[in-house]
Amino acid sequence: MLAEIITIGDEILIGQIIDTNSAYIANALNQIGVSVYQITSVQDERSHILKALEEAESRVDVIIVTGGLGPTKDDITKLTFCEYFGDTLVESQEVLAHVEELFKKYITTPISDMNRRQALVPSKAIVLKNAYGTAPGMWIKNHGKVFVSLPGVPFEMKGLVQNEVIPRIVNEFHRPFILHRTLITYGVGESAIAEKIEHWESSLPPFIKLAYLPNLGKVRLRLTAKGTDKEAIAKAVDEEIIKLHAIIGDIIFGEDQNGALEELLGKLLKKKGLTLATAESCTGGAIAERITSVPGASAYFKGSVVSYATEAKINVLQVPNEIINDHSVVSEPVVKAMAENVRQLFKTDFAIATTGNAGPTKGDSDADVGTVFIAVASPSGVYVEKFMMGNHRERIVQKAVNKSFELLQKEILKL
Numbered sequence: 001m002l003a004e005i006i007t008i009g010d011e012i013l014i015g016q017i018i019d020t021n022s023a024y025i026a027n028a029l030n031q032i033g034v035s036v037y038q039i040t041s042v043q044d045e046r047s048h049i050l051k052a053l054e055e056a057e058s059r060v061d062v063i064i065v066t067g068g069l070g071p072t073k074d075d076i077t078k079l080t081f082c083e084y085f086g087d088t089l090v091e092s093q094e095v096l097a098h099v100e101e102l103f104k105k106y107i108t109t110p111i112s113d114m115n116r117r118q119a120l121v122p123s124k125a126i127v128l129k130n131a132y133g134t135a136p137g138m139w140i141k142n143h144g145k146v147f148v149s150l151p152g153v154p155f156e157m158k159g160l161v162q163n164e165v166i167p168r169i170v171n172e173f174h175r176p177f178i179l180h181r182t183l184i185t186y187g188v189g190e191s192a193i194a195e196k197i198e199h200w201e202s203s204l205p206p207f208i209k210l211a212y213l214p215n216l217g218k219v220r221l222r223l224t225a226k227g228t229d230k231e232a233i234a235k236a237v238d239e240e241i242i243k244l245h246a247i248i249g250d251i252i253f254g255e256d257q258n259g260a261l262e263e264l265l266g267k268l269l270k271k272k273g274l275t276l277a278t279a280e281s282c283t284g285g286a287i288a289e290r291i292t293s294v295p296g297a298s299a300y301f302k303g304s305v306v307s308y309a310t311e312a313k314i315n316v317l318q319v320p321n322e323i324i325n326d327h328s329v330v331s332e333p334v335v336k337a338m339a340e341n342v343r344q345l346f347k348t349d350f351a352i353a354t355t356g357n358a359g360p361t362k363g364d365s366d367a368d369v370g371t372v373f374i375a376v377a378s379p380s381g382v383y384v385e386k387f388m389m390g391n392h393r394e395r396i397v398q399k400a401v402n403k404s405f406e407l408l409q410k411e412i413l414k415l
Helices: 020-031 046-057 077-085 093-106 113-119 154-172 190-196 198-202 230-251 261-272 286-292 310-315 321-327 332-346 393-413
Strands: 002-008 035-042 062-066 089-091 120-122 126-128 137-142 145-150 177-186 208-215 218-227 252-256 276-280 301-306 350-356 371-378 381-388
Touching (some): 002 020, 002 046, 020 062, 020 154, 020 177, 035 046, 046 062, 046 077, 046 145, 062 154, 077 089, 077 120, 077 137, 077 145, 093 113, 113 120, 126 154, 137 154, 145 154, 177 230, 190 198, 190 208, 190 218, 198 230, 208 230, 218 230, 230 252, 261 286, 261 393, 276 286, 286 301, 301 332, 310 321, 332 350, 332 371, 332 381, 350 393, 371 393, 381 393
Parallel strands (some): 062 145, 276 350
Antiparallel strands (some): 126 137, 137 145, 177 252, 208 218, 371 381
């Protein structure tokens, strides 16, 4: 079963915003056995939208459109849908009541006729209730194909996908089963891994595919299997993963479904009842940001000190001034003190600390750009490693975050 995603909005095409909606929808569809054939972005322009709808209808079963559903004149999706399906707009009393209720509860400005216009929908559409906004979703069947229109606001779109769209697709379509298993590896590059597992990869059953997903110091290996027998597919993938562990088990650091190591670490910390704090210099809070992006992180993450300036390391983290003078702010003794002291400050089991030079200039240290020290403090001591991470500022920061998670996981697993 195939689907196509169409995003509407000039803001995407000029690079003003990033299209995260398509990634979310594609993942949600894949989880229920629907393969995305194509993702298309089009202008807020009638003929462009009509052409995209026509082409999508010719090749897939479900077409999901996001964007262009606001109350202003440049939001033309509903009118274009009416033209495409030979339909007219009618007022939905259900939507009107919902819009009026939202204004009554949450919005201080008076409701206007423009806002009430959100209640106009194509007469052939099934209205999908948008619990988080005024623009409703729409579901239209045409010649055996399903067209879905969703607002472009991400949190509104996500609510509609999970509460309305996915349940309807599950009920209306017979779908194959798709299984993904993703292994996370660290420390060895993509080509080196490919050489080690070449024979195993060549011997995979035809219904199992392998994808390499490299990213800043880690390579994710995703196995994807598709078929009608869920149990047989799951068993076959399990067997292949066992074989893979026998070949490269020393560099496999875990498995996840979403590709987020911070989620894996969160589960590990929760399972063991452990807590964590961070002291960040060159990473500027990026480690804490990743950790707190996981729902429920407050159960194990107690806080962070972003000691970007040398004064913050001395005054907040209590790193002795003589250590900095003797060894430089980018050094093993400094990062070790940062990790030990932030662990004591927040009274946690573990702490991560980073100090380095991400560039483009050397700052308060003479260390070369790309030099990064990472420390992990635990009940048994402090482990420190030095890295040279290149000369691209953004990549240095992201590589340091990923390497910090890798080192933390190693230390947790020693307990």
